[in-house]
Amino acid sequence: GDSVTQMEGPVTLSEEAFLTINCTYTATGYPSLFWYVQYPGEGLQLLLKATKADDKGSNKGFEATYRKETTSFHLEKGSVQVSDSAVYFCAVPGTYKYIFGTGTRLKVLA
Amino acid sequence: DVKVTQSSRYLVKRTGEKVFLECVQDMDHENMFWYRQDPGLGLRLIYFSYDVKMKEKGDIPEGYSVSREKKERFSLILESASTNQTSMYLCASSFQGQIAYNEQFFGPGTRLTVL
Numbered sequence: 001g002d003s004v005t006q007m008e009g010p011v012t013l014s015e016e017a018f019l020t021i022n023c024t025y026t027a028t029g030y031p032s033l034f035w036y037v038q039y040p041g042e043g044l045q046l047l048l049k050a051t052k053a054d055d056k057g058s059n060k061g062f063e064a065t066y067r068k069e070t071t072s073f074h075l076e077k078g079s080v081q082v083s084d085s086a087v088y089f090c091a092v093p094g095t096y097k098y099i100f101g102t103g104t105r106l107k108v109l110a
Numbered sequence: 111d112v113k114v115t116q117s118s119r120y121l122v123k124r125t126g127e128k129v130f131l132e133c134v135q136d137m138d139h140e141n142m143f144w145y146r147q148d149p150g151l152g153l154r155l156i157y158f159s160y161d162v163k164m165k166e167k168g169d170i171p172e173g174y175s176v177s178r179e180k181k182e183r184f185s186l187i188l189e190s191a192s193t194n195q196t197s198m199y200l201c202a203s204s205f206q207g208q209i210a211y212n213e214q215f216f217g218p219g220t221r222l223t224v225l
Contacts, residue, residue: 034213043114043200043216044153089152097143097168098214102152 002027002094006101009087013080014109021075021104023064023090033057033066033073034091038103044089047075080108113137114217116201122223129188131220133201140206142184143214144168144176147198159184160206191224198222 007022025033032051036044048057053068062077073090085108090101117132133142141160145153145168155168157176165176173195177185184203188195198221202214 036216041218043218044202044214045216046213049213093212096166097155097158100153102150 002092002099004090004092004099004101006090007104008102010105010107012107012109015082016079017108019075019077019080019084019106021088021090021106023073023075023101025071025073025090025092025099027071027092028095030068031093033064034093034098035062035064035073035075036089036091036100038087038089040086047088080106082108082110084108114201114203114215116199116217116220118220119218120221120223122225123188123191124225125192127188127191127224129191129222129224131186131188131199131201131222133184133186133203133217134182135184135201135203135215136182137203137205137215138181139203139215140181141204141212142178143202143204144174144184144186145200145202146170147200147219153200156186191222193224196222196224 004025034049035047037047038044048059050057050066056065064075087103087105089103092099114135143158144156159165159178175187198219200219201217204212204214
């Protein structure tokens with residue numbers, strides 16, 4: 001069945017460090033892929049998405065490329081800020097529902 | 111600005127009480143979802159609805175029921191709250207059509223504590 005495997009956190013980085021959060025998936029067909037972010041005390045909000053293979057989604061300095069060959073959708077940012085501290089979820093739509101990863105907590109230190 | 115609102119941010123109830131969690135969206139979305147979020151488990155789907163008066167069980171429906179009498183409102187009901195239902199509850203909505211391509215919009219969540 002459809003599934004998402006996301007790297008476990010927490011991830012602690014210094015400000016301006018490079019970030020990678022790994023996500024691999026199994027899915028039927030070629031659905032869109034999503035990264036959601038949850039800031040403290042809030043619900044999830046869409047960070048970025050990619051709709052087909054080799055597409056790159058980007059937003060707020062974050063990027064992720066839809067890799068069909070490796071079934072991956074890793075999230076990257078070149079220089080993190082304290083304000084990026086949050087929980088990040090990779091998500092893959094299944095047949096009738098979304099499948100979310102378990103979330104990766106990122107803490108950025110000044 | 112699109113919005114999904116939930117009736118309470120924090121709720122404290124006693125074991126055995128009947129609990130209602132309300133969710134309202136103003137985007138005219140057909141699909142609505144209820145998840146619970148627990149540390150280490152991510153988001154788990156409780157119920158979803160793709161139309162008024164329609165409902166489908168998700169992965170963990172036991173101990174819960176739902177109601178969708180109007181398109182914009184989706185209610186989650188805990189018939190007899192138990193301590194293992196202490197959790198963060200998230201409501202979401204999306205347009206109809208292929209779920210595979212549609213973004214979900216989330217409410218701020220309700221943190222429920224059952225004593």
